[in-house]
Amino acid sequence: MTLYDKNMKLLGKVDPGLCSRLKEESEGIEVKISKIGLPVPKIGRISLHSSYDPLGEAEILIRSQMPEGDGPGKKAILVLGLGFGYHIKELLKRVETQTPIFVVEPSLGILRCAMEYVDLEDILTKTHLLIGKRADGLFEERGLRRIFEGLGSGGLELVTIVHHPSLRINEDYFHKLTRIINRQRFLSMGRLRILVVYPIYGGSLPIAHYCTQALKDMGHEVEVLDNSVYKQALDSIERITDVESHLEQLRGLFTCLLSEAAMARCLKVKPDLVFALAQAPLNREVLERLRQLGIPTAFWFVEDFRFFDYWRKIAPHYDYFFTIQRGEFFEELERIGVKNYHYLPLAASPKIHRKVRLRKEEQREFSSDISFIGAGYYNRRNFFPSLLDFDFRIWGDGWDISSPLGRVIQRSGQRITSEECVKIFCASKINLNLHSSSYHNGVNPNGDFVNPRTFEIAAAGGFQLVDFRSELPELFEIGKEIITYSDIDDLRAKIEYYLDHPLERKRIASRAKKRVAKDHTYEARMREMLEFIYEREERLGAKGQEGERVSELIRQARGDSELGRFLTRFKGRDRLTLKDIVQEIRKGKGELTRPEGVFLLMYEIWDWAKEKKVI
Incomplete structure (x- = not known):
């Protein structure tokens, strides 16, 4: 078995999706043998590793970029650039086995070439390879997304290892990715x-x-x-x-x-x-x-x-x-x-819109074959009389109690609470959802936006029939996660079908519930909003917050172990000013360390400049 076949067999086990995509030929990649006998890829005039000693080079790279200390579970590592993986193998020697490591490489060809020349068993089995993916799509990867969500807890640090030759070859890609990383880091750790x-x-x-x-x-x-x-x-x-x-x-x-x-x-x-x-x-x-x-x-x-x-x-x-x-x-x-x-479409709040267990008296009050919650808009008043032969209940205000619909309007048309809405969602076999309109007799054929009720019913685990909206297919998979109707005849046919197929209702509702939890919460919407603003607002988060974030200072100082050790004494704090550092130094005794002397000198310069009103 060749080295390539061995690597491919292993990749097929750990990441069959990536294995199936690995068809790109390694065109334009020249492989030279280094002075110590190891293969080194070269693209154009750029060599991805040392042509003399790629292992020694890898050791220097990791030692300069990897912070010291920190026990297991304290770090997650993002490696930018694969090359032939010598730096990643060196990294694996230095970290705990449970430390999550993500390797980002835009070129499938690089990986394919590496599979031919290098034994990648450790890299394939001990890291998460993100190869040939869009920079703006990387953070949709569940594992990486969880890492960034965990940064704000204070118990996790993200370390970025940069393979500089890879960055030179794919400068635009990694520049964009770095901006995205900074944005995600800010949104995870920044407190506005x-x-x-x-x-x-x-x-x-x-x-x-x-x-x-x-x-x-x-x-x-x-x-x-x-x-x-x-x-x-x-x-x-x-x-x-x-x-x-x-x-x-x-x-x-x-x-x-x-x-x-x-x-x-x-x-x-x-x-x-x-x-x-x-x-x-x-x-x-x-x-x-x-x-x-x-x-x-x-x-x-x-x-x-x-x-x-x-x-x-x-x-x-x-x-x-x-x-x-x-x-x-x-x-x-x-x-x-x-x-x-x-x-920015609407969403649901999982703390409010969730599956609940109803007491017997609540089941009697809220359950029905079909339910509708909402105000009595013009299109609904004209559309719903055609459903009066079903077990149908209407909840909400703005309805004419004296109309034919009066007999199915609950609580004389009083408003109901959000908690009661959720109970109705859970108690009803079919939740009817018709977007409001003041000038259509039923379904608006040109309707676009999706109302909050669509997400709320789904989040609570309820089954719904909703009028078709042009934005809906991007939010839910129609026919699998949600069922739509186009007119009264279509609606009646689907009511009869789904009343007779309870297991199918349950499966569709379960898929919709999972989709909302994954993509359509208000937390997801607020994150998207802040991402959009952050990309355009350089000063976001800067007002009223003096000093630099301690975790960021320690991360940036990792190339200077003496400075890094000095800054770790402030790890319990969120932010740090020059004045804070000097106050801490003045509490100490004995000979000054090099970082302490530099900080004291910086403070003297700053104090003089402030006195002279230079700053």
Whole structure:
């Protein structure tokens, strides 16, 4: 058996997917034999290892980039560049066997060539190879994603080992990847102070709560400006007069008051980011003042842009504008000068929308063959009478109790809580989902955005039939994770079919639940939002936080073991200033070490410059 066949057989066991992709010929790769008899690949004029002693070179590389100390389970290692793997073999000698190691190499040809010349058994069995993958797709890999999610706990450190010849050959790829790594590292370890501005009322209010909880769960410091407490005051204003011009003026003054309250809160808490949800009362004047102060603002417009057009007045004044629709909406945003816009679909909150066990009395109250939760919009009032021959229950407000639908409307059309919604999702055989419309008799044939109910039903493990939306196929696999209908005849046929096939309902609902947990949580949406902002906002996270992050300083100092050892004494802290370091040095006794002397000198220079007002 040749070396190539041996390596391929092993790769087929540990990563059959990569093995099947390894068909790319190693064209353009010349292999030379080094002075000590080991093969060395060369691409163009760049040799990937030393032509004299690749093993000695590998030892120097790992010694210079690998921090000392730290016990098992404390590190994860990301190696940029494969070459023929000499540096990776040296790395494997120095780390604990349970340390996760990921090797990134954009070229399948490099791996194929290495398989022909080098015994890769240790590398294939003890590392995770990420070969020939897009740089922006690497962090979809489950293992790597878990590593970055674990950085924020403080118990894990990510070490990056750079194979410089590989970077020279694939400069653009690794430059992009480094930016992504820095972004992911920041989002995992960076702690932002975020002010979330709630609306006064409406469907975006619970979404604001879910976003707040998600941001807190991600470890950010979240301040809330809860404008829902002013709902009664707004209702009082609406009763003052019937003259619309006066009402409009009063509403404007009320918005000015709440906007100024938001400004006052910003000046107090000094947030890194102001995040507002649809209908949040922030006027243009305050948004412009925040921009002048250098405080980034973001807005999530979780409404139908065709039905609500107030976005035209506010979108240009936000730094970042997030939407649940794109296409035509994006064209309109560009037309009015909005630059930083991004599609961000709705989601579910697993802490709220989850499978629950119902008591017997709850089963009697909430269970039915078909249920619908929502307000009595025009299309629903016209569509649902055709379903009255089924065991059908409607929950929610805005319905005409005196209409033919009155006999299936529960609790006389009262609003129900989020907790009760979840119980209905779990108790119903089929959850009916029809997106609202004020001008269609049933299904909107041009519907695009996906409502929150779609994700919430799925997250709770409920089975649903939902009207088709153009954005839906990107979010769920239709026919496998979710079932759609196009009109009343299609809906009736599918109701009858799925009532007769309970096991199929269960399988589809289970797949949808897993998909939401994987891709469609509010935490995932908030992470995507912050990634988008971070890529464009260099100062994000810098306000109000003095000093450098200790873990980052230690990581950067790994090439200087003396400096690295000195900085480890600050490991328990989050951030560190020069003043902190000097105060610690002055507590000590005896002869100064080299790093201590350098820091004291730096502080003297800094203190002099401050006194002379140079800085």
